[in-house]
Amino acid sequence: MIRMVIESRLENVSLIGGAVRGIAENLSIDSMGSYHLELCVVEAVTNVIKHAYHLEAGHSVELEILIQTDRLTFKVNDSGDSMDISKISSLQFDPSNVKTLPERGMGTFILKSLMDEVGYEIVKGRNVLTMSKSIKTRAPSA
Secondary structure: OEEEEEEOOHHHHHHHHHHHHHHHHHOOEOHHHHHHHHHHHHHHHHHHHHHHOOOOOOOEEEEEEEEOOOEEEEEEEEOOOOOOHHHHHOOOOOOOOHHHOOOOOHHHHHHHHHOOEEEEEEEOOEEEEEEEEEOOEOOOOO
């Protein structure tokens, strides 16, 4: 397991993104898969800073990365305001019709679209967003 902790500042999110990209490259995940993983983790961490901590610096955002032979699991932990999961799970729109796109809640739609599993729970007073993805690594080039 890899564990990273950043301060709740938007300028620190790129550090998380770079780490996820580096891990994906090290595992020889194809470029699109790598991009999807980075996008989802960056979206989740950004949402914590914006919505759980209301852009207030000085709080910690923790990312745990569990690497298995066929799966990557990311856990984003924070102690800010909890998500109202009922609003997110009821999000309905037609992605092909721009007029129906909501102004908020698209981040969760992206996570659910690109990851195999997305879960949210509160554990010992901490919010935990868990995302996992089956991975296929590229064959090493000869």
